[in-house]
Amino acid sequence: MIQLRRALFEPRRIALVGASSDPSRLTARAQIYLRKHGFAGDILPVHPREAEVLGERAYPSVADIPGTVDFAYILLNTPQVEGAVEAVAAKGVPAACVLADGFAEAGPDGAALQARLVAAARGAGLRLLGPNSMGVVNLNARIACSVNAALEADELPAGRLALVSQSGSMMGALMSRGAARGIGFSHLVGTGNEADLSAAEVAALLVDDPQVDAILLFLEAIRRPELFAGLARQAHAAGKPVVAYKLGRSPYGAELAASHTGALAGTDAAADAFFRRLGIARAHTLEGLLELPALLVGRTPLPRPRRAAGVMTTTGGGGAMAVDCLGVAGVEARPPDAAAAAALDAAGFPQHGGRLLDVTLAGTKPERVASALGALLAAEDTDLALAVIGSSAQFRPGDSVEGIVRAHDAARAAGNPKPVSAFLVPQADQSLRLLAEAGIAAFRTPESAADCVRAWCEWCMPREVAPAEPFSHGLPERPDEADARRLLAALGLPSGFAVLRSPDDDPGGISWPVALKILSPDLAHKTELGGVRLGIADAAALKREAEAMRERVARAAPDARLTGFLVQPMARGLGEAIIGFRRDPEVGPVVMLGTGGVLAELFRDVSLRPAPVGMEEAREMVAEVKGLRALAGWRGLPRGDLEAVARAVACLSRLAASGDVAEAEVNPAIIGPEGAGITVADAWAVHA
Incomplete structure (x- = not known):
């Protein structure tokens, strides 16, 4: 593990296999960028005909390089890659990266070629990044071993965020977006097709780096899902949040992600459940991927989030936008409670009991802003305070930011776990930079503000779940409903x-x-x-x-x-539920609970979790299904046996232990009165 970490992130001797002597070629960029950004180690170009490449001594083959090689970047075209991997493996190089595409994403022949690369590498102990990888950048160590054009920039601001991206182009896009607002990266790694090293495995190598505060994942697909649990536990123990942005939220996005990476696409709801189980915060906006870490670094998840925020504004329209977007994201902008109201009275702020504390007329000097935010942080029914700042953020950045920084520092000093954050309504790059330097989450749009606040409220600790207990059953290859019911009875x-x-x-x-x-x-x-x-x-x-x-x-x-x-x-009950199990192609076994009957597919009122689940998680799922809330005694209605529903969910989730069941479903499960249990009205199962 230590050798691999050093080979990837701190190599001193880098072989560039297929380096070009033409500086206009893509395959020349890695060498140019390494020297441009201060790499002080040995660059070892491999070229069959040139004795020198861009001022560096070149070698006709990898075998001709004297001494050891820490890392090899293979820049050759697809047909030549297999031979290059074999040569690098024979040299005893511990890690290599393959730039070329045309492997698993290109169909069966490409997948077979990719499999041969991995077999050749593993036989010699060589670990591979890619194929289809844009390389590795370690800004603190001044190593820019990549062909990404963003490295044309003269200055690359180093920071404390590490990015692991399956998309090579997004490495440069996020680096440039961050640089524009004072957010720097420590590492940027492109994992591409992940034929060998996966995003989770690479991210785990970065957790213990003292120059990394948080790890960002840009994912097109979830590969090797079993490795994400270890990453999540390791990162949580180190106090370093993991933030993920994953494509595939729409069927079209899932289709493009699969065609780009050669990976199977799963359901987005299953991915959401997967990240939530592991305590990985998920950003739904690209801006949010950059902005969310500042909300999480140095904090732990709230034990009982209220999904509510206290909002202060210096601009009515901007504040209203923020409140509206928060509501769409499922977060309430809540009026000051008794504790916050008392603090506002003491600070001399007039109150109207609304969801938005508008301080424009009361004065927006730093001390007034700090007092207002401090009062909102005193509320006992919110999860954070959000400052919405108008034109002063653009024209008076120092003044507009000072009050927010004061409130942030005071909350930290007092041990208040709730963060201060800011949405800047105008384009205010300098204010964004100042807030980033202070470690305060600052948002450029109301949509990303709401996205990050939602993610903060949903962020949780990794959940340890016991593996499903094996059980005996005999599901035939082509089961009918009677076979499915016998399977349920065994559960x-x-x-x-x-x-x-x-x-x-x-x-x-x-x-x-x-x-x-x-x-x-x-x-x-x-x-x-x-x-x-x-x-x-x-x-x-x-x-x-x-x-x-x-x-x-x-x-x-x-x-x-x-x-x-x-x-x-025949059976009658108070309501109906659908309980299902399936093996998601990305995250593996999942269990689902939703509103049942013939309208189940229409309403899609469901809750999902990775399987198996225990009773505590099953009860949480019951509470999340809107259609079942009436059976909890809503407005005096008869109470249904929701505890029996939870037991059924936990039972069905045990199918995770059975590798020969691909899907199973009870729809509807007729819910009887409290204590009367449920009736399986219809059942279905599919052999794997």
């Missing part, structure tokens, strides 16, 4: 039912009236095909309905294999 969710192989079969001692459903491994949705009949009163009616159902479904779905009929007693 601890039994349901009373009978299976009829023909309409003449006797359902046994089942209670009337009953529901009748067609059995088929090919029909996940039976209602639309006439494969469900409810309220059947007796055996004669059951036989008639079964005969008619078989003919009806056979006409509607002639290719479906019909395996019989399922009969179960």
